[in-house]
Every structure is written in structure tokens, then in C-alpha cells.
Amino acid sequence: MTTAIRSEFDQGIALTRHPEEPGRYDGELGAGWQIGGGVNGGLLLAVAGHALSLEHGDHPDPISISGYYLSASVPGPATVRTEVLRTGRGLSTGTASVSQDGVERLRVIASHGDLATVDGEVRTSAQPPQLPPPDQCIGVEHAPKELITQAALLERFDLRLDPATVGWALGQPSGNGRIQGWFRLADGREPDPLLLLLVADALPPVTFDLGMPGWAPTVELTVHLRARPVPGWLRVTHATRNLAGGYFEEDAEVWDEAGRLVAQSRQLARVPRAQ
Amino acid sequence: MTTAIRSEFDQGIALTRHPEEPGRYDGELGAGWQIGGGVNGGLLLAVAGHALSLEHGDHPDPISISGYYLSASVPGPATVRTEVLRTGRGLSTGTASVSQDGVERLRVIASHGDLATVDGEVRTSAQPPQLPPPDQCIGVEHAPKELITQAALLERFDLRLDPATVGWALGQPSGNGRIQGWFRLADGREPDPLLLLLVADALPPVTFDLGMPGWAPTVELTVHLRARPVPGWLRVTHATRNLAGGYFEEDAEVWDEAGRLVAQSRQLARVPRAQ
Numbered sequence: 001m002t003t004a005i006r007s008e009f010d011q012g013i014a015l016t017r018h019p020e021e022p023g024r025y026d027g028e029l030g031a032g033w034q035i036g037g038g039v040n041g042g043l044l045l046a047v048a049g050h051a052l053s054l055e056h057g058d059h060p061d062p063i064s065i066s067g068y069y070l071s072a073s074v075p076g077p078a079t080v081r082t083e084v085l086r087t088g089r090g091l092s093t094g095t096a097s098v099s100q101d102g103v104e105r106l107r108v109i110a111s112h113g114d115l116a117t118v119d120g121e122v123r124t125s126a127q128p129p130q131l132p133p134p135d136q137c138i139g140v141e142h143a144p145k146e147l148i149t150q151a152a153l154l155e156r157f158d159l160r161l162d163p164a165t166v167g168w169a170l171g172q173p174s175g176n177g178r179i180q181g182w183f184r185l186a187d188g189r190e191p192d193p194l195l196l197l198l199v200a201d202a203l204p205p206v207t208f209d210l211g212m213p214g215w216a217p218t219v220e221l222t223v224h225l226r227a228r229p230v231p232g233w234l235r236v237t238h239a240t241r242n243l244a245g246g247y248f249e250e251d252a253e254v255w256d257e258a259g260r261l262v263a264q265s266r267q268l269a270r271v272p273r274a275q
Numbered sequence: 276m277t278t279a280i281r282s283e284f285d286q287g288i289a290l291t292r293h294p295e296e297p298g299r300y301d302g303e304l305g306a307g308w309q310i311g312g313g314v315n316g317g318l319l320l321a322v323a324g325h326a327l328s329l330e331h332g333d334h335p336d337p338i339s340i341s342g343y344y345l346s347a348s349v350p351g352p353a354t355v356r357t358e359v360l361r362t363g364r365g366l367s368t369g370t371a372s373v374s375q376d377g378v379e380r381l382r383v384i385a386s387h388g389d390l391a392t393v394d395g396e397v398r399t400s401a402q403p404p405q406l407p408p409p410d411q412c413i414g415v416e417h418a419p420k421e422l423i424t425q426a427a428l429l430e431r432f433d434l435r436l437d438p439a440t441v442g443w444a445l446g447q448p449s450g451n452g453r454i455q456g457w458f459r460l461a462d463g464r465e466p467d468p469l470l471l472l473l474v475a476d477a478l479p480p481v482t483f484d485l486g487m488p489g490w491a492p493t494v495e496l497t498v499h500l501r502a503r504p505v506p507g508w509l510r511v512t513h514a515t516r517n518l519a520g521g522y523f524e525e526d527a528e529v530w531d532e533a534g535r536l537v538a539q540s541r542q543l544a545r546v547p548r549a550q
Contacts, residue, residue, distance in 0.1 A: 241401035
């Protein structure tokens with residue numbers, strides 16, 4: 001597998017520094033990243049994280065990034081305005097606001113650092129997910145047609161879901177609130193820290209596995225990054241343990257081929273309306 | 276137990292609307308909320324959440340609130356400047372910046388709503404912690420003196436830790452990365468949504484249980500609230516599963532006496548430096 005010169009993902013998060021307005025970057029949200037009516041929230045978070053990477057310079061990697069989604073984004077031009085709040089030795093913190101036509105889509109706060117220089121000690125008690133090999137998992141080509149036609153972004157992914165967690169696709173959700181599988185980009189572009197922001201929001205909502213189809217709009221998504229992923233497949237789990245008060249949390253873990261828990265995320269999303 | 280007219284906590288988060296500057300609130304960080312060299316991060320988050328409650332009016336309760344800690348706060352005057360980003364039907368989103376003497380301490384984004392009007396459906400698969408009754412747990416009066424003298428805020432709490440998770444206080448950390456116990460305020464003030472922001476950061480750092488004493492500065496803390504707690508004791512768990520890259524995540528759950536998982540939080544904190 002080789003890294004494409006200009007992968008779909010790099011194109012998706014590409015930004016141009018505005019020549020006159022400090023801290024401003026301009027980009028284009030591609031139609032290929034749509035899901036339902038809007039552009040995928042993980043891609044949007046990666047765009048904001050990318051702008052802050054460019055702004056911070058020596059601290060290119062988001063270590064902790066939190067995004068609050070304000071309105072549904074659509075394919076087309078987008079502007080990111082950044083503000084640096086603090087430049088520290090190990091971490092730099094800033095805000096980013098993503099807007100389209102003057103309407104704010106996403107507000108982000110993030111602390112960036114350099115994952116190439118982090119402390120080597122690893123004491124991970126979390127266990128990696130047990131998954132059948134990718135060729136025994138369920139590719140997107142088996143997904144219900146209604147799902148694929150609403151989710152152009154699935155064509156960017158090579159996503160193989162654990163057969164044990166896709167009963168919902170056959171009308172038999174397990175009720176466990178857990179979906180897991182293998183992830184890589186379809187064009188072979190290898191994982192890096194910015195891609196992990198997309199991966200944290202790449203699987204179908206866990207509410208599918210609770211028998212609740214439909215769109216689950218994200219209120220807030222926070223991703224913590226702990227290591228640069230090695231090339232290859234990523235293993236991703238999504239789970240919820242508390243659907244209540246009209247919202248549910250969705251915890252994601254991303255494991256790389258070296259067996260490292262490279263990213264943890266949690267989002268709060270609105271329970272889908274009954275269909 | 277009765278609610279005090281003006282409890283220590285209500286005094287701790289009290290704010291005065293600035294007469295001329297819209298969105299600005301002034302308060303005083305009390306010396307009684309100190310831990311180590313600074314003021315407790317949960318109290319600071321509650322101050323910011325309170326300012327946004329006042330600003331939003333009809334949406335008094337933080338549903339999701341994320342804070343990034345920029346510098347150590349000290350007892351004394353503090354200013355909170357808020358900005359409303361969006362006023363929606365169910366949620367209103369805004370930012371708050373807490374500063375002292377012109378130095379920013381904390382930047383927050385939060386979505387507030389009204390927990391009195393939320394959807395009644397509850398599908399919680401998480402299990403409440405199993406704890407011995409409060410009178411069989413370890414009160415703060417048994418904590419090492421070095422700990423109490425550095426943590427004035429412990430005097431505000433009636434905190435009873437599960438004996439199974441306090442081996443670290445006797446030099447025998449379990450290595451599990453888990454601390455849990457009962458929590459209520461010492462002056463009898465009953466729990467409410469803003470108090471839960473404090474409770475999410477009220478227990479000792481889980482790194483104590485990994486045999487790592489010392490201060491673990493918070494980078495980021497996000498709290499999700501799902502229900503108004505009923506009066507009485509709260510059960511609180513803190514756990515970590517991934518200490519790596521110089522940071523660890525600390526997940527907290529707060530359960531009320533009605534058996535509801537009323538709040539979930541996650542923070543990213545820096546691994547304490549070796550002593």
C-alpha cells in the first residue's frame with residue numbers, strides 16, 4: 001500500500017492561508033464527504049484541527065480537540081478562523097470557528113502538541129477489540145442501499161464491520177449498543193493524527209444497534225490522541241452505555257496495527273427521532 | 276438535611292452581572308476551593324457554566340460542557356466573559372472565558388438546555404458502582420495530612436472513599452486505576468446540575484491508584500449531564516484505561532440516590548512528574 005500524492009482525505013482537509021487576514025484559512029467541503037443531509041462531522045473536525053496545526057507550527061498534532069456543532073454543513077466553500085490562546089512548551093491551545101456563507105457550523109477548542117516527541121511510557125489496561133480478520137468482516141458493499149446512497153463518504157472508506165455487530169442491517173439489532181470493525185481509506189492513504197479525527201466519527205451511529213435507525217446529530221465531539229498510528233488497518237469500536245435525557249454518549253476507541261490505543265473519543269448525540 | 280440559604284458552593288460560584296459590559300460576570304474564587312497550588316478545576320468549570328446559565332435564561336443547565344485549562348487559577352477576583360453562539364429550541368451554545376488580572380485561566384464551550392423538560396426514556400446499560408455503605412467507607416479525616424493541608428477544598432466535602440480503592444493512601448496502590456466513593460457537600464447543600472461539574476473533578480486523581488502521587492494538571496475536562504440529581508448522596512467513580520504519551524484520561528461517572536447515571540465526564544490530564 002502506498003500513500004497517494006494527493007489523497008482524497010488530504011484534498012478534503014486542504015486549506016489556503018488567507019493573504020490578508022491573520023489566522024484565517026479557506027477550504028472547500030467536498031460533496032464526497034456527505035452523510036445524510038450534511039458533511040461528516042469528523043471531516044469537519046479534521047478541517048478545524050488542520051487549521052490549528054498550520055497555525056501552531058511546532059505543535060502539529062491535536063492532543064485533545066473538542067468541537068460543538070452549531071448547524072449542518074453543506075458541500076462548498078468554508079472558512080476557518082483561528083485564535084491562538086496559549087503557546088506552551090509541550091502544548092499550544094487555540095480555538096477554530098468553521099463557517100459557510102457567514103453561518104457558523106462548528107466551534108472548536110483544541111490543545112496541539114507533537115506526538116513525535118511524547119513520553120514513551122505506556123500503561124494501557126484497555127483491551128483491543130477481538131475482531132475476525134478483515135476478509136471475514138462485512139464490507140460496505142453489503143450495506144442496505146438506502147444507507148449508501150445517503151452516505152457518499154462510505155465510498156472513501158474501506159470499512160469492514162464485525163458480523164457480530166451488524167445485525168441491525170438485517171433488521172435484528174443486538175441491543176448492546178456496540179458497533180466495531182476495521183477501517184482504512186479506500187485510496188490507500190495511511191493513517192496519521194488528523195485522519196484519526198475523521199475515524200472517531202466514521203462508523204454508523206451505535207443507536208442502529210439499539211434498533212433506532214435515523215440520523216443522530218452530534219452536539220459535541222472530543223477526541224484525545226496518544227500516539228501516531230503505524231501504517232495499516234485501524235480497529236475502531238463505538239459503544240454507548242447511557243441513552244437518557246434525549247441524548248446518548250458514543251465512545252470510540254481507535255487501535256492501530258501495532259496494538260496501540262492511539263485515540264479515544266466521546267461524543268454526545270441526540271437520540272434519533274422515531275421513524 | 277436542609278439546603279442552606281447561601282451554601283459554600285453557591286457562594287463559590289456566585290457571579291455579578293457587569294452593569295456596562297454585556298455578557299460579562301464578575302466573581303471571586305474562594306481560598307476554600309484550593310487544591311495544591313491552584314483553585315479546583317471543577318469549581319472553575321462550574322463558575323463558567325453558571326455564567327452561561329445566567330446568559331441563556333431559559334436553558335439553565337449545562338448538557339455538555341468542555342473546558343480547556345490555560346493557566347493555574349488562584350484565590351481572588353475572576354472575570355467571566357461569555358459569548359452566545361447559538362440559541363436553539365432545545366439547546367443554546369456559548370463560550371465562556373475565565374480570567375484573572377487579564378490572564379486567561381479557562382476557555383469553555385458549552386451547550387445548555389433544561390433538564391426539567393427532557394425526554395423521559397432511559398436505556399442505561401452501565402451498572403452503578405458497588406460500594407459499602409457510607410459509614411463503612413473512608414472519610415477524609417483518615418487521609419494523609421500532607422494531602423489535606425494541600426487541599427482546602429476537602430473540607431467542603433463529605434467524601435467517603437471505598438476502602439477497596441484507597442490502598443494508595445497506605446502506600447499500597449492497587450494498580451487498577453480506579454477510585455470510587457460517596458460524595459455530598461459538608462454543609463448539606465443538595466446536588467444540582469452545576470454541582471455535578473464540581474463533582475466530576477472532586478476525587479483524588481486516579482494516578483494515585485497507579486502509584487503515581489503528585490499533581491496531575493487537567494488539560495481538558497468535558498462533562499455530559501443527563502438528569503437532575505435527586506437529593507442525597509452521589510456515588511462517584513473515577514477510572515483510567517490508557518496512560519500513554521505523557522497523558523491519561525480520567526472517566527468519571529456520577530450516580531444519584533435514585534440510581535440514575537446523572538453525569539459522565541472525561542478529562543485528559545498530564546501524568547504527574549516522578550517525585
